């Protein structure tokens with residue numbers, strides 16, 4: 001598949017709770033003919049001292065202040081710009097719930113990428129702990145996203161926690177917690193397997209699926225699948241995400257397995273042949 005995706009660059013700093021070696025090994029298994037490079041924080045790779053102030057200002061200007069009103073933050077105040085400046089200098093600092101317009105963020109990152117790494121065979125994927133949103137003109141509000149795909153693709157670890165809705169019981173219990181002797185830790189204990197929370201080790205497994213979605217978007221233009229057991233399923237609920245990325249007995253549906261096999265240069269010769277190439281989730285065998 002050299003022509004389709006010859007170079008993949010994944011940007012992620014090691015404070016985001018993703019097991020990077022695991023994720024990298026996984027991507028190498030998926031794309032054995034692609035040159036895959038793991039890099040540190042995206043901004044650390046590209047910005048110079050002179051770029052710091054203008055970039056901080058532009059980042060502050062693409063914040064979404066009100067999720068039900070389309071519009072950004074064209075005239076950020078000093079404190080907002082200063083927050084971005086400090087975040088640029090110290091990328092491992094936590095996310096404080098600031099939301100950015102995902103497509104505007106993408107447009108801001110793209111020009112920073114080196115020209116020689118911008119061809120169609122190159123894909124850059126930025127993993128961040130910032131919240132990203134996109135405007136939905138159908139229901140007239142911004143929605144949190146786990147991934148915004150394109151060049152570069154952006155995957156949000158906070159989005160994994162906040163974007164897909166938690167089980168309905170979570171919201172009912174949380175409401176009860178406000179009035180009764182029930183604390184959030186107990187609720188999380190009760191429902192914990194059914195959603196992904198901050199610091200959860202299962203985040204790495206979820207990240208693999210969104211990395212795969214970014215790759216499918218790059219190669220085919222379509223990152224999603226209707227099959228709820230396929231890693232490309234577009235989950236709107238935490239339980240759907242956990243099933244597609246962790247609990248499903250297979251990683252990809254038959255159609256997507258055959259596409260992956262094609263990329264690898266092996267013509268599809270049937271499920272048996274493909275299964276030998278993709279890691280069996282239960283046993284870890286290939």
Ligand SMILES: [Zn+2]
Pocket residue numbers: 225226227230231232252253254255256
């Ligand atoms: Zn599929």
